[in-house]
Amino acid sequence: MTLPRRLEQSSASILQKIKECLDQLNEKMEVMIELSKHGQRAQNPEGLPDVLDVMTLLSLPDHLRKTAVTLCKLEQATADEVAEHTKRARAVESGYLNQLVLMGYVKKERRGRKAYFYVDRESEEKEASKVWEKS
Amino acid sequence: MGKIIAIHSYKGGTGKTLLSINLAALYANKGKNVCLLDLDFRAPSLQAIFKVRDVEYWVNDYLNGVCEIKKVLKDLSQTHVKRGRFLIGLANPSTEAIREMTAKDRKWEMKALGRLLSLKTSLLNDMQLDYVIFDTSPGLQYSSINAIVSSDVALVVSGTDISDIKGTQRMIDELYDLFEKKTGLIMNKVLTEVLSSKNERADLVKQLMNSYNLPLIEMIPCFCDILKTGGATIFATENPEHPFIKTLDRVATSIENL
Numbered sequence: 553m554t555l556p557r558r559l560e561q562s563s564a565s566i567l568q569k570i571k572e573c574l575d576q577l578n579e580k581m582e583v584m585i586e587l588s589k590h591g592q593r594a595q596n597p598e599g600l601p602d603v604l605d606v607m608t609l610l611s612l613p614d615h616l617r618k619t620a621v622t623l624c625k626l627e628q629a630t631a632d633e634v635a636e637h638t639k640r641a642r643a644v645e646s647g648y649l650n651q652l653v654l655m656g657y658v659k660k661e662r663r664g665r666k667a668y669f670y671v672d673r674e675s676e677e678k679e680a681s682k683v684w685e686k687s
Numbered sequence: 688m689g690k691i692i693a694i695h696s697y698k699g700g701t702g703k704t705l706l707s708i709n710l711a712a713l714y715a716n717k718g719k720n721v722c723l724l725d726l727d728f729r730a731p732s733l734q735a736i737f738k739v740r741d742v743e744y745w746v747n748d749y750l751n752g753v754c755e756i757k758k759v760l761k762d763l764s765q766t767h768v769k770r771g772r773f774l775i776g777l778a779n780p781s782t783e784a785i786r787e788m789t790a791k792d793r794k795w796e797m798k799a800l801g802r803l804l805s806l807k808t809s810l811l812n813d814m815q816l817d818y819v820i821f822d823t824s825p826g827l828q829y830s831s832i833n834a835i836v837s838s839d840v841a842l843v844v845s846g847t848d849i850s851d852i853k854g855t856q857r858m859i860d861e862l863y864d865l866f867e868k869k870t871g872l873i874m875n876k877v878l879t880e881v882l883s884s885k886n887e888r889a890d891l892v893k894q895l896m897n898s899y900n901l902p903l904i905e906m907i908p909c910f911c912d913i914l915k916t917g918g919a920t921i922f923a924t925e926n927p928e929h930p931f932i933k934t935l936d937r938v939a940t941s942i943e944n945l
Binding site for chain 1 (some may be wrong): 792798805867
C-alpha cells in the first residue's frame with residue numbers, strides 16, 4: 553500500500569473518531585441544556601429510579617411525555633427509533649431520552665456504538681417467568 | 688393490522704358496557720375476529736352478563752403477571768355470535784379481588800401499563816385479531832388511563848346532563864389532548880324528541896361542538912326496549928335490524944375514519 557493511501561485511511565479513521573466524540577459531546581450538551589431549561593424539577597432528588605406510570609406521564613411536560621409514551625410502546629429503543637415515531641430530530645430525542653434517564657424514569661445501556669433506552673420492567677419479567685415455570 | 692379500541696366515560700352508567708359488548712358482537716357478526724376485555728376492575732360486569740362458569744384466570748391475573756393473556760380468554764363464538772371469533776376476558780367480580788385491585792401501588796400500575804401495551808403484540812400480531820375492545824372504568828383512574836394509553840382509538844361516551852358534559856369536557860382537555868389519541872365522542876341515551884326535532888338537534892350539536900374539542904361520531908337515542916332487557920340481550924346478534932345496531936354500524940364506520 554502506498555504511503556499517501558495509508559495516510560488517507562488513517563485520517564479517515566481519525567475523522568470518524570472525532571465525529572463520534574463530537575456526537576457524544578453534543579448528546580451531553582443537549583442534556584445540560586434541557587436540565588437548565590427545567591431547573592430542579594428535572595433531577596430526581598435521591599437519584600433513585602422513579603416509576604414511569606401513567607400519572608407520571610401526565611405530569612411530564614408535553615415534549616418529554618411524547619418521548620416517554622413512545623418509549624413505553626417500543627419497550628426499548630435507540631434515539632433514532634424513537635425519532636422515527638415522533639417525527640422529531642434524532643438529536644432532540646436523544647436529549648429528551650437522556651433527560652428521562654437523569655430523572656430516573658428510563659434506563660440506558662450502551663451496546664457497541666449504539667445507546668439503547670428502556671423502561672425498567674425487568675424485575676417483573678423475572679417474577680412472571682418464575683410463576684410460569686411453576687405452573 | 689388490527690385495532691385496539693378503548694371505551695371510556697367520565698361518569699358511570701353512560702352505557703359503556705352495553706356499547707362495548709354490542710360493538711364487539713357487531714364486528715364478529717361481520718366475520719371479524721374480536722376480543723372484548725373487561726378492564727373495569729372496580730365494577731366488573733361481563734361475568735354477570737355472559738355467565739361464564741369455571742373461570743380459572745381473570746384479566747386481573749394477566750395484569751398481575753400470573754399467566755399469559757391466552758389463558759384468560761374464553762371463546763364464545765359458538766354461543767354468542769353468528770360468524771367470526773368472539774373472545775372475552777373477564778375481570779374478577781369478587782369483593783376481595785376488587786379490594787386488591789384498588790390498593791395497587793404505582794410500580795404495579797407501571798407494570799400493568801407494560802402488560803396492556805404488549806397486548807398489541809400478543810392479540811393483534813400473534814393471534815391475528817381484528818379488534819380488541821377495552822371496557823374501562825369511568826373517570827380518571829389508573830386502570831382506565833392505562834387502557835387509553837394502550838389503545839389505538841378511544842371512544843368517550845357521554846350522557847346529555849350538564850354534569851356529564853362538563854366533566855367529560857374537562858377530562859378530554861386534561862387527558863386525551865395530552866396523549867394525542869385518536870378519539871371520538873358518542874352521546875348516548877339522547878331523548879328521541881331532541882333527535883327528531885331539527886332545531887333541537889342542531890342546538891345540541893352546536894352546544895357539543897362548543898364544549899368538546901373532539902369529533903362527535905354519533906348520537907344514540909334512548910331506547911326503552913333496550914333498557915327493558917336489563918343488559919341480558921346482545922342486540923347485535925339477536926336483533927341485528929334494531930335501530931340501535933344500525934347506529935352502532937355507523938360508529939364502526941366512523942372509527943375507521945378517525
